Amino acid sequence: LQVSKVKFRNQYDNDVTVWSPQNFMRQECLDSRFVFDRPLPVSRLVSLIGSKTQIPTQRYGRRPYGVGLLIAGYDDMGPHIFQTCPSANYFDCRAMSIGARSQSARTYLERHMSEFMECNLNELVKHGLRALRETLPAEQDLTTKNVSIGIVGKDLEFTIYDDDDVSPFLEGLEERPQRKAQ
Template sequence: MTAKLVYNRPLAVSRAVYAIADKAQSNTQQYGRRPYGVGLLIAGFDETGPHLYEFLPSGSVLEYVGTAIGARSQAARTYLERNYEKFGDSSLEELVVHGLNALRDTLAQDKELTSKNTSIAVVGLDTPFKLLDDDEVVPWLEKLDSVSRSSHPVQTEEQPATETQPEPAAATTSTDAPADADAPADAAGAAGSDSAAEPRPDDDSNMDTTQ
């Protein structure tokens, strides 16, 4: 409100984030006060563009193009690291699918993303913050499934897989990281993307709490 009255413009995302961080950090310096026990992913859009910040309980703040927090979040971060170069040229639809793909990588094999454990948040240029829940998430989950099917077609008995000839060996590297729990990450976001997708706390896989 002060920024609007004094400067006639919305508060910059970075100033809002660092104000929260300063308040949290002061609790780590004073006797008798406990640090905040929560981590946050804060996404926003201002005159400098889209931003995604990770807030740590210690008061530290890190800005990312895409990141994730919560149980098994390393799997989501690995996906985002592999694909972040695509975010700048992606449409909103593609960015949301990237976020959902990152979240899906955090799930145990017997779990899946559903409208009951997934929410999608979107914010960007001329796009006020909007949160999609329940039935609004279903079309996005169906779109995610269709993208997966087109990328990994299933062979049927009528269309048996043809035997492929071996190709010359090529050097490859893998950045797969071991999962650290059976619960999905609390949140995953693509920051240059102006979008983030996050599972909701009522997921039966027990979540701890998304640039």
């Protein structure tokens, strides 16, 4: 008796692509270190992501990846935050938010942009948390369960703060101002 292992496929499976931007970015950075013996500039990394995600938009029968990314980094040119769009366009920003209800966070960031250059690290984190808080419904608040903080900068190792590590940042945040009833 011979049993053949045949994976069932249907007519919709030909355009399904699994791609991990995280692994792609990690590999490109490692390749740059190995080949050129220097770190990959953030702008070059974002350009590579744009090129990679743009290919399916040109080919018949391929779906675009359909995700936007915020990529933050620090290189020889200074701090960067890039927004990549599902259309494969990318933009160098001073401050940005993406996702559901992100417009209120962008509004907060635009209003306080002039203050950022004089802020220390803790104040910048507080601005980020205030912008994030603007996206939440009135009955919800920032907690250690719904907030993670990533910090990168000059002479700083990239660090992610999760769960209880976020508590000191949240404790220093003032109460949410009451919004006017409309």
